Amino acid sequence: MTRLDANTQVLLIDDDPHLRQALSQTLDLAGLKVVTLADARGVAELIQPDWQGVVVSDIRMPGIDGLQLLAQLHEQDPQLPVLLITGHGDVPLAVQAMRSGAYDFLEKPFASDDLLESVRRALALRQLVLENRSLRLELADRKQLAARLVGQSPGMQRLREQIGAVAGINTDVLILGETGAGKEVVARALHDLSNRRAGPFVAINAGALAESVVESELFGHEAGAFTGAQKRRIGKFEFAAGGTLFLDEIESMSLDVQVKLLRLLQERVVERLGGNQLIPLDIRIIAATKEDLRQAADQGRFRADLYYRLNVAPLRIPPLRERADDILLLFQHFTETASTRHGLAVRELTAAQRAQLLRHPWPGNVRELHNAAERFALGLDLGLEAGADASNATAEFSGTLSEQVEAFEKSLIASELARSHSSLRSVAEALGVPRKTLHDKLRKHGLSGGSSPDEAE
Structure with a gap:
């Protein structure tokens, strides 16, 4: 029936x-x-x-x-x-x-x-x-996304909107982001908000696989397919049936493997090494890269047809250096999480430490920030390399008196935003300024807050 x-x-x-x-x-x-x-x-x-x-x-x-x-x-x-x-x-x-x-x-x-x-x-x-x-589910999904992808910068708000738009659509996705930006976090969010959430989420880093085993790992093999293949092996694609396969560092795959991946994406079938049977696949593929695949295709390092096949729903994760107003908010979030996990009291950042966090270039992106927050929660130094960062309050705020005052004001407001989880009411009360004034200063410094300054008290 x-x-x-x-x-x-x-x-x-x-x-x-x-x-x-x-x-x-x-x-x-x-x-x-x-x-x-x-x-x-x-x-x-x-x-x-x-x-x-x-x-x-x-x-x-x-x-x-x-x-x-x-x-x-x-x-x-x-x-x-x-x-x-x-x-x-x-x-x-x-x-x-x-x-x-x-x-x-x-x-x-x-x-x-x-x-x-x-x-x-x-x-x-x-x-x-x-x-x-439907509205309750949508609100729950938004809260879940906001909890996973913390940040109020325009880039992060746009990313959350894009994830919400494509998560429920059964299309493959290409995630673009630097090392440590959070590509797997985005991939898991796409899976958990999709109609495949009950199925498996299989993550594999193509860059970590030796060339000699990558095809067997991805596509599987039959017994006797090569020396040492004593029994059948189910590949990652086949294992992810009914769910999502996250393929990170796709740019590291050889051109031969790229050909097989293109066929799999187009026909939704997989053929194990040494086998003749085409196995239908019901999976969603989320690929991720830290490189410009279009440039790699122009240079002959990546297949152009595979690039265009993957580039249907691209999602770009902004690097942390483009999300300056998210740095202290993220740091506070990671610190509170680590402190709770270790049963420790939450430490407070000094003005010098706040400025150091804001000035650091963050080449390791969110992963580097997370590690710094873990160290800080354990009572250690931030562990950031000197150079672009200043090590004392005098060096942190350089320039004319007016410029130093502006830099300190921005640092102070950003710190309170992080501490209050972007509640403008709490920030205004902590700093002792009217909320209209706070709103003007947020605009002036390019910072983002949560609630509107005109909301009812």
């Missing part, structure tokens, strides 16, 4: 063929799409959680009766509208059913208009329930 079509609005169940036909015609003439059944066996299996329709069922039926069906349906979706049809002697039973969650009941004989009115009201309720569920 197949599931209901998404366009089906009414599932009508009645063992009386004449009444079933009459009711079906009434609903059909009213423009409603109807599916009819003579009994309730297997009905619960037909209905998906996001089905937009309603169920109309007789109470007295052989096998599974209307009350048993109501219990089955509400076990999997308590908000699914179920309308029950009753004979005169079944009214007390129907009242009991209403108390158990039935949407409505109609006593035979009933007018066609009564049925249509009840069905339409139930459909409107169902639509409202599903819209509310």
Whole structure:
């Protein structure tokens, strides 16, 4: 028995063929799409959680009766509208059913208009329930993304929007980002927010695989495919069936392996080394690179056709040096997480340390910042190399008096934003300035805050 079509609005169940036909015609003439059944066996299996329709069922039926069906349906979706049809002697039973969650009941004989009115009201309720569920899921997804990809800079806000837009679409994705920028974090977010979240997430770093084993690791092999292949091996692509495969450092793959990857992307089949069978694949591939693949293709180091095949939904992770107003926020987040994990009190940054963090070039991006926060949480120095950074407050704020004051003001506001998790109200209170003034200073220094300065107190 197949599931209901998404366009089906009414599932009508009645063992009386004449009444079933009459009711079906009434609903059909009213423009409603109807599916009819003579009994309730297997009905619960037909209905998906996001089905937009309603169920109309007789109470007295052989096998599974209307009350048993109501219990089955509400076990999997308590908000699914179920309308029950009753004979005169079944009214007390129907009242009991209403108390158990039935949407409505109609006593035979009933007018066609009564049925249509009840069905339409139930459909409107169902639509409202599903819209509310969708909004709740969307809000939950946004909160999950914000917790994983911390930052209020325009680049991070744009990245979160792009992830939200493509996560639910079953298309391959190319992530562009420097070493340590968080490419695997983005890949996992795409997987967890997709309809493949129940399937496996398989991550593999192509750059860490020796050339002699990369094909076997990715595509698998049959017994006897090469010396030492004593038994069949399932490759990573095949192992990720039903889920997502994250392939990092794709630029390091040889041109021969790139040919096989291109075929896999186009045909969605894999052939194990030493085998002749084409194995269908149901996977999503997320590739990542720290290089400019277009430039690599122009130089003959990367296949142009593979680049264009992958470059359908590119996501660029901004390097940390482009996210200056996220540095202290991220550092505070990592410090609090590490302190909680180790059972330590959260340390406070000095003005000199804040300035040092803001001036550091962060060649290792978020990974380097995370390591510095871990050291700081453990009571150690930040461990940042000297050079571009200053080591004392005098050197940190160089230039004219006005420039030094501006630099210190920006550092102080950024530090309070990190400490208060971007709550403008808290920052304004901590610094003792009106929120309108704070808003102007945020704009002046190019910093991003959370809530609006004009929100009600």
